[in-house]
Amino acid sequence: MTNLFFNKVSIIGVGLLGASFALALRENGLCKTIVGTGRKEDNLRRAKERGIIDAYALDVRDICEDSDLILLSTPVGAFRDIAVRIKDILKQNAIITDVGSVKGKLVHEIESLMPERVYYIGSHPIAGSDKSGIDDARADLFDNARCIVTPTEKSNEMAREKIIYMWRRFGARVEVIDPFIHDEIYxxxxxxxxxxxxxxxxxxxxxxxxYIEYAGQGFKDTTRIALSSPEMWRDIVIHNRENLLRLLDVFKENVDRIKRLLEKKDSEAIKEEFKSARGLRERLQ
Known part of the structure; x- marks a missing residue:
């Protein structure tokens, strides 16, 4: 594929990722018009003033008609309701993608809601931070970031290739992964x-x-992600609860093992636990 042009792009949820997506589209000349929606009109007005979007509306249906590409950039718990609300006004060959960090069943559910000749391709750019507003948005947010694309066996090839091409134009390192494997990994x-x-x-x-007032940099580094949006992360953990329940059992086993070693004052075994963790962590650059 040598070119890609979306006449109209609709962004549902103009926060850090949605706004950065809009800026990346503009930077790469991939669209003509970008419209947005969200819960707070003041935020949408500022996004327009900054040139992130060209227009906005508070009703999601008002921005999606005639769109070539729709981005879901809300908490994942809202995806299904949005899809139901807009599906009857989407033009033929429109593509829907997202930036959500849960796929699995959700991908198949949204795909099944799409009318004929409207295509959904799941995306998950591994980018962003504990920040969530447009003030931190930037066009190069996805540059050199991993981006997971999660098509199914029913996915339209043209739509899949357009989404892959788009993320690569943003500078992302694209990997195609089964939606359920994606959820196990993340x-x-x-x-x-x-x-x-x-x-x-x-x-x-x-x-x-x-005691929090005495915390040093180690505590801040360890818990930085606790500054993330509680609403967003509530939706993520609920939608990926089966994997997380299993992993929490594994985590509890590790904590219990350290507790037993502390009770026995087994300093050598504790050192080996820490050494093993350090060795694995060193593989992450």
Missing amino acids: AAVSHLPHIIAYTIVNTIGDIDSK
Whole structure:
């Protein structure tokens, strides 16, 4: 594929990822008009003033008609309701994608809701931060970031290739992965760590919330992701709960093992546990 041009792109949820997506489209000359929607009109107005979007509306149906590409950039819990609300106004050959970090059953469900000749291709760019607003949006957010594309056996080849090409134009390193395998991977390396970070902070609160004032950089680094949107992460963990319940059992086994070693004052075994973890962590650059 040598060219790609979307006449109209609709972004549902103009936050950090949605706004950065819009800026990347503009930077790469991949669209003519970008429209957006969201819950807060003030945010949408600022996005328009900054040139991130060309126009906005508060009703999702008002922005999706005649769109060539629709991006879902809301908490994943809203995806299905949005798809139901807009499916009867979408033009033929329109493509829907997203930036959600849960795929699995959700991909198949949304795909099944699409009318004939409207195509859904799941995407998950591994980019962003604990920030969530347009003030931190930038066109190069996806540059050199991994982006997982999760088609199914029913996916339209043209739509799949357009989405892959688009992310590569943004500078992303695209990998195609089965939606269910995606959820197994990211339950382990993303969703579980978020649960643990929230739990560590809440543990301090249970002991004495004033202790938080004494935390150093190590605590800040370990728990930075606990600053992430509670609404977004509520939806993620609920939609990936089966994988997370299994992983929480594994995590509990690891915590229980450390507890037993502490009870026995087995310093050598504790050192080996830490050494093993350090060795695995060193593989992450």
